Amino acid sequence: MLSKLNPRQKEAVKYISGPLLVLAGAGSGKTSVITTKIAYLVNTCGISAKHIAAVTFTNKAAREMKERVTNLIKGKNARGLIVSTFHNLGLNIIRKERTILGFKPGFSIFDQQDALALIKDLMLKDLGDDGGLAEQFQNIISNLKNDLVTPEDAIAQAASPQEITVAQIYSRYQRTLKAYNAVDFDDLIMIPALLFQNHPSILEKWQSRVRYLLVDEYQDTNTSQYLLVKLLVGIRGALTVVGDDDQSIYSWRGARPENLDELSKDYPSLKVVKLEQNYRSAGRILKAANQLIANNPHAIEKKLWSELGYGDPIRVIKTRSEDAEAERIATEILTKHLHKKAEYRDFAVLYRGNHQAKLIELKLQAHQVPYKLSGGTSFFARNEIKDAMAYLRLLINPDDDNAFLRIINVPRREIGPSTLEGLGTYATERNVSLYSACSEMGLEQGLASPKVEKLRRFTHWLDKISENCERNDPIDAIKELFNDIDYEAWLHQHCSSPQIAEKRMANIWFLVDSLKQSIDKDEDGETGIKEAVTKLILRDLMERQEEEDESDKVQLMTLHAAKGLEFPHVYIMGMEEEFLPHRSSIEEGNIEEERRLAYVGITRAKQTLAFTLASKRKQFGEVHSSAPSRFLDELPDEDLEWEGRGDESKEVKQARGREALAGLKNLLDS
């Protein structure tokens, strides 16, 4: 089990007598350390798997880790092992402690969009605000939650009129969520953390459940996650955290890389192990990465090295326009592929902002190069999926007014604004949800009876579906739901072409199928429809994506999205001032995080690395000339091979080479 590890990694695995910080550079095998350590704890130390928890940030990381651990531990011995995201762990804590927290079964989880809609609504009602500031408010509220500031605290702390307004909206927002029997993403961490802080007996219970804790990507933890970890670990210090301060690229989201340094204050006996051997990249790439990141201040110095040879020069390609830049990358990938040098999947094109993907996408299409675009509009942002999710959420939680309002008239049930207004007044007066108001109302006068009749018909129908869910096969019941409302017909009415409508309907059935798989898997023996729907909201499915990963496609993604991945050949586009250090970061003076972003990009490359930049760029319709990124100056000059900056002879030669390749391509095409 330990034989595949290097001495430092072994040390990190075997040290279990106290808190441990593993400073793991990019590509240094940190996942191996975590997975092997879990196996070591179970197989060698005889600690029961059910007392071990490993926490990550993404579902993908959690899935991968779980798979690798179960391969190391004999199946049965892995029972009860917790490998999950922070949010999932929080969700499970809230579920188990639901009663004391005052939530009803089947509570909903609001994603950002739900939350934003709610905040907008509250601002409109309370302030008469047009909601233009809603995003900012949402951001502030999120930050408050990440810092464990309750609404009461916020009101007490508020100094300026602006802060008072935010605090009031925060307070209203939190109360409304409770009334909807719902929580948002930030609550999934904050609520358990506050619960543990205020209820020692509950904390003790969880401490005896989780006797050893491992945390991945610790540099990305925010204050509430930090406190959750600290409370859960308690004075025992049975903790291993793995992180890399140089890969902290989410500080704008509340991540505090300082949590790495502060660990030694919380645990004076903290042991630190550095992993500096890199198993991913050629030496030259690491040299460049090291030299770049050396420009950032460091509490603990770290220098990556590898035994993989020095590798090809790092190319810097300067083109005259953004169009030429994208064209250049596309043709180069194409020709390399035609020369059988590499599969398409071996290439990644990384960029700072999502909008940069458009041009390269276009060029790849023109050359018929298959590509996969990560990020962008997600599956869950699609309207049909949001409708479907609203139905599912309402099904498991009738108090979810947000979901109710989304679908009450989709498809049309002739329930318009005036009916809803009446219903809303009734519900607010009696402090009940819109859904229960539907069935309650009508016993008395209030609204004209045909309107009430429509509302009651709706609730009776959904009640029936809900009953079928409990008694019979829930999947059948859900299929019945979508057939009953004839969503397909509604789609056909609202889509420009029948093909699009069919595709959207297929998305719905894909969603239902994911639910089915989630229930069928039944790992914990208690995955019911409620849990399955919640999993969907937390985006924990994506079987289809795995299939897509198998296919041979060029990978297009932001630098942020590339963290944790690796590719033989990497292109980083837009290496220009105001772009890679991004303009707003320059203004805010946050160059260090931009440098880390560049560092993350560089360290994704295994064999070759190329930067591209354009000397002129069209921005919002107007042409601007742009300067090369300052980060290029921070790289070792002797390892860079410039193109488009003097050095004519070399370039002419290369241009000729490209022409020859284009000729070859024509030959192969015909």
Place this chain on the structure above:
DNA sequence: CATCGTATAGTTTTT
């Protein structure tokens, strides 16, 4: 209620 037109903004986003 739907569609068309104009106004407006335009980093990153694991859950």
Place this chain on the structure above:
DNA sequence: CTATACGATG
């Protein structure tokens, strides 16, 4: 420039 969102109009 282009995508999106909201408002006015039929």
